[in-house]
Amino acid sequence: MDAGGFEREAGGLLVKKLLTTSAYCRHCCPALGINLRLILVSGKTKEFLFSPNDSAADIAKHVYDNWPMDWEEEQVSSPNILRLIYQGRFLHGNVTLGALKLPFGKTTVMHLVARETLPEPNSQGQRNREKTGESNCCVIL
Numbered sequence: 001m002d003a004g005g006f007e008r009e010a011g012g013l014l015v016k017k018l019l020t021t022s023a024y025c026r027h028c029c030p031a032l033g034i035n036l037r038l039i040l041v042s043g044k045t046k047e048f049l050f051s052p053n054d055s056a057a058d059i060a061k062h063v064y065d066n067w068p069m070d071w072e073e074e075q076v077s078s079p080n081i082l083r084l085i086y087q088g089r090f091l092h093g094n095v096t097l098g099a100l101k102l103p104f105g106k107t108t109v110m111h112l113v114a115r116e117t118l119p120e121p122n123s124q125g126q127r128n129r130e131k132t133g134e135s136n137c138c139v140i141l
Helices: 056-065 069-074 123-132
Strands: 006-008 014-016 034-039 045-050 082-086 107-114
Touching: 045 056, 056 082
Parallel strands: 014 045, 034 107
Antiparallel strands: 006 014, 034 045, 082 107
């Protein structure tokens, strides 16, 4: 285990030790963590186990600090540009896995991309309105 509380299991699954008041064995009780399968743009995947208290920024830093060897070609220069996408939406750094109500003991898939900034919150809605010809103005007759 390293100073950040991470362990490497035999199957290559990276595990972050949950901070709880009770005794906890990660090997015996994986259902207490949230398993994330992260997918890169290249299609490569890796699974990680996290606590519900971990934020998107925590996850990005952990993945950066423990970058898988088979992802070497996709290595980024900083954890600050790693972004998680869940259900088609970018997650802001302070969003925790618990806030997303992800299931314990089951695998949740997220995409991991390198991007300097997040898109504006209304940018997708604006694009959809442009495609459909809708507008937000009104006409008074």
